[in-house]
Amino acid sequence: MGYTEKQESLVSSSYESFKQNLSGNSVFFYTIILEKAPAAKDLFSFLKGSAGVQDSPxxxxxxxxxxxxxxxxxxxxxxxxxxxxxxxxxxxxxIQKGVVDPHFVVVKEALLKTIKEASGDKWSDELSTAWEVAYDALATAIKKAMT
Structure with a gap:
């Protein structure tokens, strides 16, 4: 069975929820990444040299x-x-930034936690799976482009 209309709708509606608090959700997302992989800070130009995750455009x-x-x-x-x-x-x-496979795992975890936070009481296993499948497909495409 392929990716369903409902899965696409779940991702789309929760993405809209994410954008409603772009500032707070962005800080939350990168805070999780740096908690899991502190060295990843150097992969992001907007975090290099900062004391921690600070909101910025x-x-x-x-x-x-x-x-x-x-x-x-x-x-x-x-x-x-x-x-x-x-x-x-x-x-x-x-490739230029030095991204490797474990980084994709960290980003996936942070992405799911952020969507869970942004979705509030709309969070469900079904929503999580919809985001996981879409993220995994995107990560596969990026990794393919890295070879």
């Missing part, structure tokens, strides 16, 4: 892009059953 823009890409991946999965990167430079950027 660059932080919000990057978080918005990450979550937006996963939401777009959900739409692609529903429509075509696969994810194709719209930005051909994503693989090269991840």
């Amino acid at each position: 660059k932080l919000q823009a990057h978080a918005g892009k990450v979550f937006g890409l996963v939401s777009d991946a959900a739409g692609q999965l529903r429509a075509t059953g696969t994810v194709v990167l719209g930005d051909a430079t994503l693989g090269a950027i991840h």
